[in-house]
Amino acid sequence: MTEVLFFVFAAVALGGSLGVVVSRSPVSSLLFIVATLASTAGIFVLLEAHFLAAIQIMVYAGAIMVLFLFVIMLLNLGHDYRGDIRGRVAMIFGFAVTGGMGGLLARQLGSGSAGLETNLGAGDAIDAALLEHGAVGAIAQPLFTDYVVAFELTGILLLVALVGALVLAKKAS
């Protein structure tokens, strides 16, 4: 059952990501990426990361993608169906780069994937923490003890991004 679900989610995620690249309209690109993000959230659930799956749906597929859609509507780009694929040189370059990356990936996985399935007890530790503290508590426990400085710095980063976005997007007076 888990395997079947994983392959369904994987197929939707990969198809959606291909759709982002090939579709002409930015709006349909955006809807394809929402499908990819949602099925990635499904894979997160299968990998026992329930809290991350929830915030992937709410923050990523919800808030950030709606922000993109808002900008597309604001700039009135929804009717722009002209093709914008680059010329031949960039196509060859792009397929060479991605082919090289895919080749490296296939080579690496072909040589070293045998040792990956041996679980060193880390997965069992995560399952125990999930049982003990719940889905949110398992993340919150290390986040507010060991990594609390990084967490506070993230707050400062969000404040800086907020002010920066306001300054950049406002009309020059």
Place this chain on the structure above:
Amino acid sequence: MLAESLVLAGLIFVVGTLGVIVRRNVIIMFLCIELQLNAVNLTFVAFSRFVGIEGQLFVFFVMTVAAAEAAVGLAIIISIFRHYETVNVNRFDLLKW
């Protein structure tokens, strides 16, 4: 399922890279960058089954940085669009010689 997740993340990352290189619409290039971030998040979650809960914490921070990056990037896109009235990156040639 770990190895399959890593393969899927690698494939999504490669497709995102292809999109950034091949497309000229700056919003779609930005969406492809989000696709790459998402692929890396999937890698972190898959490895958290292998290394520990820190992988999931990293994904939490990556999502926060992605939100900040989207806000600032879209503000830059709006400000460029006001100047050039287009989203085609070939027309953004102020620094080209």
